[in-house]
Amino acid sequence: MENLLTGLRASAEPTRLRILALAARGSFCVMEFTEILGQSQPRLSRHLRLLCEAGLLDRVREGANVWFTLPDGGSPGGSLARAVVERLPEDDPMLAADRRQAARVLAERARIASESFRRTGADWDEMRALDLPASAVEQALLDLLPAGEIGRLLDIGTGTGRLLELLAPRVTAALGIDASRAMLALARARLSRPGLLHCAVRLADMYRLPLPDGGFDAVVLQMVLHYAEDPAGALAEAARVLRPGGGRLVVVDLAPHGRADCIDRLAHRWPGFSDEAMHDLFTRAGLIPGGVVAVPGPMDMRLWSASRAAEAVPADLFLEATR
Structure with missing residues (x-):
């Protein structure tokens, strides 16, 4: 009282x-x-x-x-x-x-953020820059997530907050995290519109999320993992904050490709991921691999899903995945 x-x-x-x-x-x-x-x-x-x-x-x-x-x-x-x-x-x-x-x-605030992005050359969306089928990917993501209300959503590497805007009608609350303050400035401007007030963003490191265990019903990483120095560590941390007993993780990223310019010009760390590699990453993170959706385009894309079992991720497996 x-x-x-x-x-x-x-x-x-x-x-x-x-x-x-x-x-x-x-x-x-x-x-x-x-x-x-x-x-x-x-x-x-x-x-x-x-x-x-x-x-x-x-x-x-x-x-x-x-x-x-x-x-x-x-x-x-x-x-x-x-x-x-x-x-x-x-x-x-x-x-x-x-x-x-x-x-x-x-x-x-939005004007200042946009001007800052133009000055630094960051006023672009990676899927648009690579001419990827963004609309088809978004529809595939909507179809892959649980039907009806999703619950609490975490978008890791939220960028300008587009996924939060897309999924807002189906979530009770949503949080986007990103390591870029400039990205977060644009995301806040996007999320200031009516109907998006249950969505928020904050600065955070995807390897050390300042979030409690099991706090989210769904976690999404879109066009993030190919930049990760340690994909296994990022997925282990995503698994930690996922709700045990059915929480859903979706990774949206590039299939294997031979585009050297992505490594040189766009600083990609990995040239896409195979289904086998993603299955292994999910398993190492203590997740149960689920379905795979292929989206063809100038560069083929994949949507991989996994869920967290009712039991917690074993400590030794978690440590191994985060090394």
Whole structure:
């Protein structure tokens, strides 16, 4: 009861209610809250600290930046924060003005991110650059994942967040992780639209995911593994966060090819994967290999699926896979 009272006391202040309403629409940093709410940084920092201490906000550091967002709805603080936000009047003039200001800030964030990508030559999508059948791959992925509601989804190497956008209607919550801050800036801009507020992104290393064991019903790695120095380690970590007893992993990547330019120009670490190699990687990660879907194109692609058994991954097998 004390935790509930702490949360209620922390939210019982106009500015903090406005902050929660904004955080329900996406992640914001302190400077963005300052611009939207028109208040000083020291004052807002105090409000943010109180909300975080009460468990109503999550504070995620990415290098020099700190992002604030609502916790997962499964946590006590996250469920309370969402319950409070749901009871805020949609037609409140102050909240409506905050939403307008937030839309302007998000648009500016997307513009800056896009300009940064163009300056660094990173404003491109790999599947488009290789002329791969993106639409066919996306449809195959939708068909391969469990029918109906998927549950909690993790997209490893989310890039600009396209897969989160695609799968949003079928998940209860989704998280995309990437090691590129520039990619995450574009992903946040993409996910700021209505209908995508249950999707979030964060900076993370795919070999050391800052996530609990068994927390996701589905995990996807699309066009990621051919860059991995240690594919076995990446898949072992993906298996760790997959729900035991039926959690589904899908790897989308290139079939074996002889394109030397992918190694030289695009810095691919591996020239595609054979079905046998992927089967072996899944087995080493303690996963049960499933179906394989082939998508022909200028470079053939594969979608490999696997599931996690009810028992945990054996420790010695996990260690071997992560060496």
